Amino acid sequence: MKELGNHAVSRRQMLRGASILGMGAGLTGLLAACGVAAEEKDASGGAKTGGTLTLAIDGTSAVNDPAFYTTLGDWMAVDAICRGLTFISFESNEPQADLAESWTISDDGLVYTFKLRQGVTFHDGTTFTSADVLASFNRQFNDADKTLPKGSSRPLKSVGANLAALTAPDANTVVVKLIKPDRTLLGRLSDIGARIISKAALEKYGADIGKNLIGTGPFKFSAATSGQSITLEAFDKFRLGKPPIDRLVLQQVTDPSTIVSSLLSGDISATQFTPYSALEQLKGDDAVTVYDTPKSFDAFMMMDVRRIPELEVRKAINMAIDRQALIAQAFFGAAVLPDGYTIPPNQDAHDPSLADLSATNVEEAKKLIQAAGATGRTVRLMAASDSWHPKAAQIIAQNLTDIGLKVETDSVDPAAYFNRLYDPADKFHDLMIWERNGYYPDADDMIGSLAKPSGVYGEFMSGFNTLDGSAAYADMLFEAKNIEDAAARKAKYTEIQREWAEKYMTLAMLVNGSNPVVSGKGVEGMNWRALGNHRCYMDNASV
């Protein structure tokens, strides 16, 4: 196989060239020239440079747009192509300066003034200014924006809802004025939905920006085919230096056994979508490296209080769950007990004193069920049919049978499942197995979403909003997230979590799970912690 290396000829140009039939020989010469040029330049690098790094992803719809979430894989490409005002490294949990060089926050917490970095170049050659920031953000805030593609989800829209004004006093300054203070703003600006796109590119491509994404990141867009792969090329002028690899390919691989096989055969360089059951075997194989990926997501079971109205029954269900069995049999060791309730161990607000909220006690559970007169009652449990979900459903169904309930389970493909979560009238809406991955490690993204009396969890799934006293949680969570001092904030979250679990128990934590990252032996310098959070920081990786 010939390695042609990095080159700047776009797919479009190449197609145009290729369409003139009979000039095939010339094309080869052109490609060869590009390849040679790239090799010469890389040879001076010293460290291992060049080559292609291939990541297996869940899927691609060939649209890479911060305003339009489609698949985890598509967003990993956005993560590599564009950078934001701030940056989360996953080494520390604090947002760092990125395209914003520094910032000041007003005393009332309402005005954020960002000083922008100068001399940063976009992939299209334009220079980064405040106009790019405004263009990138405003398109998500404004319903009528012409650059929004059909069907776009606009993840930044909720920031917009709290926005009083977004202005740029000069080319290197951006001012964000909020309606209510929000300490998590810096973290949310590091999220993939808040990445900065070249304004020139937005004007040029309009709603098709997702097919031609232009950012300032370490990799520039080269080609993408829906259902197949996304190809990115290293960007020479990345502000932190050209990445060692020439090419980054995100390739859709859906079959779990094919993921394992292609890791072993070397067709795939790395992935966080490794099937849990293969971990033990992969650890014993010299061809690959298995990373101790942070246990950063919440695996939980939501209980619909409209279906299971008694608190005691919900508590009994929580107590019946054999979490050790889940860790051993559904996660094959790639998970830990949820000691901090909904806040996973890699986050600052994690507090192991909450371990008792997820303690297993079968005898006590049986008693509670009997006392509530619920013995023999039928409860319905549903789960998606992918990854760990169906197995967890089988284990939990067994656990609930053991405390005297009758269980009906149903597992359906993820697209159908997602819709059923949103439908309180669904037959199986009693108990729902689900997970929450935080894109940036902050308690507000976990308990802040899960315990909110509005939204997916509190309204659609659990019906928490129908319970007395639930409305107060919106204010409590708002107060908690804005506490400046980390220790005080953590204490507040611990208090909220304990009260919420003991008074309502709408959510039974199962485990804190990880997305296990595995790579080929030759892969070095990859930020595997970030990859375990579905983030794609490959600017230092080499193959």
Place this chain on the structure above:
Amino acid sequence: MTTMTITVPPRLRTPWLIVKRLLAVPLVMLALATLVFIAMRLLPGSPATSLAAGGSSGNMTAAEITANAAKINEALGLDKPLYEQYFTFLGDLLTMDLGHSFYGNNSITKLLGDSLPATIELTVASMLIAVLIGMVTGVLAALRRGTWIDTATRAIGTVSFSLPWFALGVLSIVVFGVWLRWLPVIGRLPNALDYQPFTNFVLLDAILQDRPELILPWLEHLLLPATTLALSMAGFITRIVRASVLEVLGDDFVRTARMKGLSNGTILRRHVLRNSALPIVTVLGLQFGSLLGGSVITETVFSYPGVGNMLVNGILQRDYPIVQGAALSIALLFTLVNVVVDLLYLALDPRLRKA
């Protein structure tokens, strides 16, 4: 799974019937389009909800998500009554407009332009492999009728077409990809290779663009999935070839030929192969459908970028235009191949030509 059809259906007798058949293609397509349209809408799960909360489900209120979903439904035309959606769909189809995917607004025509050639490459390659294996083993079994060679060939043949594709696929990945490391296990070409598709048929592009270095990696990637698909069909062809060779060997003209002193080899060449070509072609036509069905699973196992893969993705994401485009193109391919088979049939059977 291979569809076993022992009786060769009564074939078309005159070229006129082929014309009629071609004329029926649009009707068949209309019926299929309707079927796919209804089936997709019956599938639980709507694309709008999945799209609406994507990327920030935790930060939105239920009202916001519902509003967003309604907005997305409107943008995708899913808020209109079903019959209106149906007629829009048919109207677009008439003008050869297959629409755009819900996810990513990709042109379906372009997606098919990428994936159809890959699937055609895969199915043609596996047909060639299947015919080769099937002819050799079938003739061998017929000539050694009643011996252990015959029994073994029949047994292996039956086993191979009973083997589920996924089992063969997974097995061949483990053996050739992981243990022996002879062949790549996913995709169609190495990622490190620059391939700028023009026709998207790799072999053709390799010639047109003067890129001979594309051919070897392409064949390497094609070999495992194609053989996986071929094996299920080969066992079937073995049986057909064996049966028709036996039939022809028992016919009067062969007996006459033998009496005239012609050797078995000559008889085989002169009569048997020519006469058994007919049922083989028929079977290839009939089996092409199940081959396409098999490619759906094989492409998924091998992450092979064909129409089958596209169809599965579309179903999983509830991306109606993708499913409609992929299913229609699979059915069209199937129908056209059968028309070609009819033509071949005429060309191969002199008796039909006279009529």
Place this chain on the structure above:
Amino acid sequence: MSDTTTVARSGLRSAFAGRRLGRGPLAATSWLVVALFVVIAAVGPLFVGADPARNTNDTLLGLGAAGHLLGTDDLGRDELARMVHGARPLLLVSFLSTALAALLGISVGMIAGYAGGRVEWVLMRLMDLALAFPSMLLIILIVSAWNPGVASLVVGIGIALAPGLARLARALATREAGRDYVMAAKLGGTRGPRILVQEMLPNMAGPMLAQVVMTLSVAAGFAAGLSYLGLGIQPPTPDWGYMVQAGQEFLYTAPRLVVMPAAATLLFVVACNFVGDDLRDALDPRGSR
């Protein structure tokens, strides 16, 4: 002509009396295997003590482990119990869907062949339409639009396999319809449905039956394939197709979890094929060589 009728009828009977069926080791073994599978599915579960759906902490025990002859699976369930119970869905779906396909296909084919004319044209174009679509896709669409499970599998596979049988039934019915005994019955005032069922069907039974048994093997293949795709029997009910899919995760560490259900499925499908062959050799004069 009436001579042929007698021959066909007695041929069926004598074939079943064992005179022509099951000759040769391959055919004999295949009949045995099919019979054995039917017996296992029917009464096997009565003889296996362990609960196939009971999770334990004895995860992934090997072959011959204490109390678990075939070991345990990833949730610590007894593999022997799962293998025995898992035969049921496959056999149930294969037999029921074949029965449905036979019912649909034979009635449509016979009505078409007997009635002729416009009725025949319409019915057979409908069948052509169904055949113009790869059967696997047809079934996937039917099953996923409905709800995965035994009922949808049976209906999906039954509908997809009916046209093939209809074609044969029509060809046979057209042949029979022109025979003297049918003419005689018509003249004698016997009504259409009666002629179809009482007069023609027995005379077509031989070749039809052989084809139906071949269809059984195809149905079994589809049932296994769909279960593998997650469109079949839903867990925790043990089912070979699902067991293959779930076991695939342990391809490298505990291959028996894939190999055993896959081999059992394969054995059943292959045996059905050979039984079909054997029946055809014995009953269908055109097929016997």
